[in-house]
Amino acid sequence: MGNQGYTRIASRLLMGAASLLPVSQAIAPTAAYAAETVVTDEIIVTATRRSETLQNVPMSIHVMTAENLQRQAATTFADYATSVPNLTFGTSGEGTTNSRTIAIRGIGDRNTTGFYIDETPVPESLDPRVVDVSRIEVLRGPQGTLYGGRSMGGTVRLVTTQPDAGEMSGRVHAGIADTHGADRPSYQFDAMINLPLVQDKVAVRMVGIHQYDAGFMKREFGPEGATTTVDNVARTRTNGASIAMLFKPTEDLSLTPRVLYQETQMNGYPFTDLTLPGSGPVVLEPTSLIQRRQFDVPEASRDKWLLASFDIKLQRDFGTFTSASSYFHRRSRDIDDQTDFIAAAFGIPPIPTTVEVRNNRDNFIQEIRFASSFGGPFEFVSGLYYAHNKGKYAYPPNIIPGLDAAFEAANGFPLGTDLAYVTENPVKQVEKAAYTEITYEIVPQLSAIAGLRAFHVRTTSSKTADGLANGGLTVVPEKSSSESGVTPKFSLQYKFADDNQIFATAAKGFRPGGVNALIPASFGCLDELAALGLSNESVQSFKSDSVWSYEAGVKSRAFDRKLTLNATAFRIDWNSIQQLVRLQCGFGFRGNAGKAKSEGIEIEATLRPVEGLSLDAAFGYTDAKFTETVLTTRRAKGDRVPEIAKYTASFAASYDFPLSDTIDGFVYGDYRYIGKSTSGNNANTDPDTGTLIPRIRPSYEIMNVRGGVRFGNYEIAAYVKNLTDERASLSDNVAAAVEAPGRARVYINTPRSIGIEARVNF
Numbered sequence: 001m002g003n004q005g006y007t008r009i010a011s012r013l014l015m016g017a018a019s020l021l022p023v024s025q026a027i028a029p030t031a032a033y034a035a036e037t038v039v040t041d042e043i044i045v046t047a048t049r050r051s052e053t054l055q056n057v058p059m060s061i062h063v064m065t066a067e068n069l070q071r072q073a074a075t076t077f078a079d080y081a082t083s084v085p086n087l088t089f090g091t092s093g094e095g096t097t098n099s100r101t102i103a104i105r106g107i108g109d110r111n112t113t114g115f116y117i118d119e120t121p122v123p124e125s126l127d128p129r130v131v132d133v134s135r136i137e138v139l140r141g142p143q144g145t146l147y148g149g150r151s152m153g154g155t156v157r158l159v160t161t162q163p164d165a166g167e168m169s170g171r172v173h174a175g176i177a178d179t180h181g182a183d184r185p186s187y188q189f190d191a192m193i194n195l196p197l198v199q200d201k202v203a204v205r206m207v208g209i210h211q212y213d214a215g216f217m218k219r220e221f222g223p224e225g226a227t228t229t230v231d232n233v234a235r236t237r238t239n240g241a242s243i244a245m246l247f248k249p250t251e252d253l254s255l256t257p258r259v260l261y262q263e264t265q266m267n268g269y270p271f272t273d274l275t276l277p278g279s280g281p282v283v284l285e286p287t288s289l290i291q292r293r294q295f296d297v298p299e300a301s302r303d304k305w306l307l308a309s310f311d312i313k314l315q316r317d318f319g320t321f322t323s324a325s326s327y328f329h330r331r332s333r334d335i336d337d338q339t340d341f342i343a344a345a346f347g348i349p350p351i352p353t354t355v356e357v358r359n360n361r362d363n364f365i366q367e368i369r370f371a372s373s374f375g376g377p378f379e380f381v382s383g384l385y386y387a388h389n390k391g392k393y394a395y396p397p398n399i400i401p402g403l404d405a406a407f408e409a410a411n412g413f414p415l416g417t418d419l420a421y422v423t424e425n426p427v428k429q430v431e432k433a434a435y436t437e438i439t440y441e442i443v444p445q446l447s448a449i450a451g452l453r454a455f456h457v458r459t460t461s462s463k464t465a466d467g468l469a470n471g472g473l474t475v476v477p478e479k480s481s482s483e484s485g486v487t488p489k490f491s492l493q494y495k496f497a498d499d500n501q502i503f504a505t506a507a508k509g510f511r512p513g514g515v516n517a518l519i520p521a522s523f524g525c526l527d528e529l530a531a532l533g534l535s536n537e538s539v540q541s542f543k544s545d546s547v548w549s550y551e552a553g554v555k556s557r558a559f560d561r562k563l564t565l566n567a568t569a570f571r572i573d574w575n576s577i578q579q580l581v582r583l584q585c586g587f588g589f590r591g592n593a594g595k596a597k598s599e600g601i602e603i604e605a606t607l608r609p610v611e612g613l614s615l616d617a618a619f620g621y622t623d624a625k626f627t628e629t630v631l632t633t634r635r636a637k638g639d640r641v642p643e644i645a646k647y648t649a650s651f652a653a654s655y656d657f658p659l660s661d662t663i664d665g666f667v668y669g670d671y672r673y674i675g676k677s678t679s680g681n682n683a684n685t686d687p688d689t690g691t692l693i694p695r696i697r698p699s700y701e702i703m704n705v706r707g708g709v710r711f712g713n714y715e716i717a718a719y720v721k722n723l724t725d726e727r728a729s730l731s732d733n734v735a736a737a738v739e740a741p742g743r744a745r746v747y748i749n750t751p752r753s754i755g756i757e758a759r760v761n762f
Contacts, residue, residue, distance in 0.1 A: 046159070047139050048437075049146055049381045050320075050371045055555050058449065058493035058503035060568040060602055062087075062138040062618075066161070069130055071654055071668045073175075073706055073719045073757065075188065075211065077127045078749060082672045082702055083650045084138050085602050085620030087154075090643040090697070090731035091747050092580070092681060093125070095334025096269055097303040098359050099734065099747075100125045101643065104140055105570060106598030106624025107153030107547060108643040109578065111511050114143060114151035117158050117260070119324035120309055120365060121150065121387075126330075128262060129240055131173070131190045132207045134161045140602065141549050141570065142509025144487030145437050145451035148385060152509035152547045152574075162256065163246035165203035169194045170762045177755025180725055181216030181289040183231040186753070188212070203246045211238040216751050217270060221293045230296065233268035256311045263304035271733055271745040282695040284679065284729045286748045295352040297337040305330040319372040328363040340740035342420065345469075345523070348406040355421070357736040360392040377441035385433040390426070395736075397422040398467065415468060423465035425517050431457045437489065445496065451489035451507075457544070458482040461515040471521035481515055481541040499557040506550050511578060513543040516589040523585035532581075532632050539589045545576045564606040572598040579633045582734075584685070593633045596641055598624035612656040620648040629691070636691040640678050643731070645699070647675035659709065666717075667707040675699045679731045682739045695744075700728040702749075715759040725752040 043054040043063050054063055062084050064074075074080045077100070081089055086105050093099035093110070102113040102124050115124040130136070136158055143151040170193040177186045190209035197203060215235035220227045240262035247255040272286035309326040335356045343350040369383035398420040408414040437451035462478040489507040496502070519525050519536050529535055553568030574596040582588035600622035607615045624641040640646075652670035659665045678694035686693050703724055708717030728749040735745070 043135070045135070045137050047137050047157070049369060049383075050373075053499075055499040055557065055564070055566075056495075056501070058447075058491055058501065058505070058553075060140040060551065060553055060566070060570075062140070062604065064136045066134055069133065069136070071666075071706065072670070072704065073717070073721065073755070075129050075131060079721075080130070080136065082674060083618075083652070083670065085604065085618040085648045085650065086140065086600060086622050087138060087620075088643055088645045088648070088674060088677060090677075090679065091733060092643075092731070094357050094734050094736040095336060096266065096301050096747075097264075097332035097334055098123070098125045100127070102153075102156065103643045104138070104154035105549075105572060105600060106596075106622045106641055106644045107572060107574060108624075108641060109580075111150040112152045114147050114155035116147075116155060117307060118160055118258075118309065119311060119322075119367065120307060120326040120328065121147070122305075122307065122328055123330070123361070124150075124156075126305065127264070128158060128260070129190075129209050129211060129238060130158065131209050131240075132161050132192050132205075132242065134159045140568070141505065141551055142487075142507045142547055142572075144507060144509040145435055145453045145489045146381070148433055148435075148453060148455065148487075149431065149457070149510055149512045149544070152511050152545075160242075160244075160258075160260075161205070163203040163205040163244050164194050165196045165198070165200050165246055165248060167194075168196060171759065173757065173759045175755055175757030177721075177753045179214055179216050179753040180751035181218075182214035184214045186212055186214045186755070188757075201248050205242075205244045205246075207240075207242045209238065209240045212236075213238075213750070215268060217268060217272075217289050217291055219268070219291045219293060219296065221296045228296065233291065234270040235267045236264060237266075238262065238264045252315045254311075254313045256309075256313075258307075258309050258311075260307045261305070263302070265303075266301045268299045269301070269733070269745070270748055270750070272727070272748050274744045274746055276742050276744055281693060282683075282744070283698060284695050284732055284744065284746045285698050286727045286729050286746045289751070293337065293339070294350050295339060297339055297352050297354060299335055299337055299354070301332070301334040303330070303332040305332075318374060319370055322367075322369045322371070324365075324367045324369075326363075326365045328361065328365075330359070330361040332360075333358045334736055336736040338735070338737035340743070341735070341737045342400060342403070344741045345738070346403065346407050346410075346415075348403070348410050351400060351402055351406060353400045355398050355737045356396050358392075358394045358396065360394075361390070363387065363389045378438070379440075380436060380438040382436040383434070385431070385435070387429075387431040389429045389431075391428075392424065392426045394424045395421055403468075417468065419467045421465070421467035421469040423463065423470070423517075425461065425463045427459065427461045427514070429457065429459045429512065429514070431455060431512065445494060447493045447495075449489070449491035449493065449505075453487045454484070455487070455510075456482065456484040457512040459512070459514045459541075461517070463517045465518070465520065469520065469522050474518055474520065476518045479515055479540065481513060481543075483513060483544060485510060485544065485546075487546075499561070500555065502552070502554045504550075504552040506548070508546060508548050510544045510546040513541065513545075513578070513592075514590070515541045519583070519587050519589060523587075525583055525585040525587050528583045528585055534632065539591060542578055542590045543576065543592050545574065545578045545592060547572050547574045549573075562608050565603075566605075567601065567603045569601045570599065574598065577633075579635070581633055582681070591632060594630040594635050595627045596624060597627050598622060598641070598644075600624075614652075614654050616650075616652040618648075618650045622646060622648075631690050634685055634690060634692045636689065639691070640694065642678050642680040642694070645675040645677045647673065647699075649673040663709055663711045665707070665709050667705075669705040670703070672702045673699065674701075674728070681732050681734050682744065695732055697729045697731065700726050700749075702726055702728070713761045715761075716756070717758075718756045719754075721753045721755075722749065722751060727751070 091099035213236040215232040217233040244258035312323040433455040435453035463476040491505040551570040706719035730747040
């Protein structure tokens with residue numbers, strides 16, 4: 001980043017702090033106000049499968065409480081994720097619904113980061129609206145012992161608020177906003193009610209949300225000089241609801257069934273167009289909010305999912321037994337405009353046409369766990385885990401009326417069909433595991449932690465495909481792959497004072513392998529495979545990859561708890577990396593090849609110098625590079641791992657103050673910096689070296705402010721998200737067909753939004 005980059009970050013942080021400091025500190029909050037607004041010093045987390053204070057957990061964790069999220073006016077993943085040091089995200093799948101991937105500490109790709117709602121792992125591409133979340137925990141480093149596969153880089157946990165059988169409560173929240181580029185307002189309405197049905201025994205908690213985000217893109221079509229504009233493109237409409245019940249037949253036993261449902265629909269994509277250079281590096285720097293097309297071809301996506309869970313907890317003096325059962329059901333689809341690609345691929349005049357991709361998923365998960373509370377030097381957590389996951393990836397028949405006739409007119413002979421492509425690829429994966437993590441206090445203040453997880457994974461898949469893009473009908477019979485392994489963990493923790501500790505950990509994480517679909521013979525795909533020394537037979541399956549992580553950290557508090565300072569340094573070795581090899585013909589496969597190394601640090605600090613004022617700063621550094629050259633994946637030694645920003649930083653300041661005996665004011669602001677990174681989604685190959693020419697995602701900066709008043713149970717606030725109207729490049733899109741020649745589509749963030757909101761609690 002250089003000295004100029006550091007100077008820019010420092011100046012922004014100082015400017016943000018100065019603008020949010022109180023004009024005078026002579027006015028102290030009233031006693032009643034202070035009692036209501038002082039943020040508790042203790043944040044309770046359950047990252048280790050038992051309740052502990054954040055400062056006592058020997059692990060690097062970033063936590064956002066419900067209050068933090070409310071101050072940020074955060075409802076989506078993008079609202080809060082940019083504030084977490086050493087966490088980056090991008091897209092690597094078709095369309096929008098299944099495309100997002102999350103990277104922590106330089107370990108980035110599909111299924112490298114665990115994503116949980118309460119006790120249940122869900123796809124990392126999911127974006128639950130955070131309207132009734134108690135906290136969000138970001139666990140850095142491999143979590144292979146307690147959280148299993150797909151947590152190689154870390155785990156993100158959304159912990160929902162539980163029903164309360166003690167007293168009735170509720171909340172109603174509404175807001176409206178204007179977004180740059182949109183021709184109409186965005187709005188949101190959500191509500192919650194908690195009802196004790198039998199005092200201290202039975203309760204129900206219900207939540208509902210409707211969120212409308214106006215489209216900030218425009219589609220222009222038609223000949224030059226006579227274009228027509230369609231507004232409100234990429235409009236998003238989200239509806240969701242949840243209902244949870246609490247049954248406590250005895251003081252020690254609780255049963256909590258819960259159902260969450262959410263449906264999101266878009267009438268287009270937040271993709272900006274970039275003209276690609278003929279050769280050389282590509283900088284994915286978005287600017288325009290206009291999608292220029294020859295025809296009016298609407299795009300769309302829909303993502304609906306349901307999570308049903310049933311948790312049972314039995315508490316005894318010696319420990320807690322937990323049973324967590326869940327069923328996850330998801331149906332999503334994306335529709336892309338493929339007009340330009342079809343014209344280029346078949347050498348015909350453009351025909352308005354779309355292509356659709358569907359993803360179905362049904363998962364059943366059962367976990368049984370015991371966490372001891374002996375009260376002595378020896379404690380442990382042990383559990384059994386079972387997951388039965390079924391998915392189906394499909395392209396419905398992609399029939400292009402007039403394709404055959406247009407091809408014959410242009411080339412003198414027919415194709416014989418208008419069917420471009422159709423495929424169905426069902427996958428079933430069964431995972432079984434047993435795990436134990438033991439903590440032993442060697443001497444007062446010094447503890448050793450050791451964990452082990454044994455797993456077995458079996459994946460079964462088949463495929464049927466047809467159409468011109470497939471080279472005709474192919475049927476791949478059902479095939480399976482399986483593997484077993486163990487993931488250990490070792491840690492030492494020394495508590496040298498209350499809320500002060502140093503720790504060191506060595507841990508292994510893994511990601512399950514799987515099977516590949518057959519590569520078709522069309523568009524020269526088999527020739528490309530042969531040039532890499534491969535064939536369909538040799539790429540039928542891929543194995544799990546793994547990491548070994550080594551970290552050391554310190555957690556400290558000083559000045560009567562006014563200052564909290566936590567820092568961690570790490571090194572991660574990544575072996576047999578699962579990588580998507582995307583062929584120039586538009587198809588691809590996953591394989592195991594190459595190694596990478598990631599090194600870095602995280603530093604997080606919170607300062608509360610006076611009553612009501614809180615200053616938070618965070619910095620992350622990650623240097624993640626491939627350590628060997630592998631031509632099959634077109635990666636060279638020294639290449640950056642895609643999606644990983646070398647530098648991330650954030651600063652937030654909030655100040656709460658009394659305006660009168662009955663009215664309190666508050667102001668909040670933050671600054672977030674995400675450094676540049678690369679994308680390999682649609683990268684071309686350097687003809688001289690055979691390696692990928694990376695596409696550059698430039699660095700970006702986001703600033704947000706919010707302020708308002710509280711009186712009684714009411715709150716009214718105004719906010720500005722993305723104050724400087726920054727255009728962040730979140731990756732080039734992987735089209736459901738193939739990227740159109742000469743044009744990249746870049747996923748961008750939401751432009752500046754100015755809004756007001758009101759909330760009442762009862």
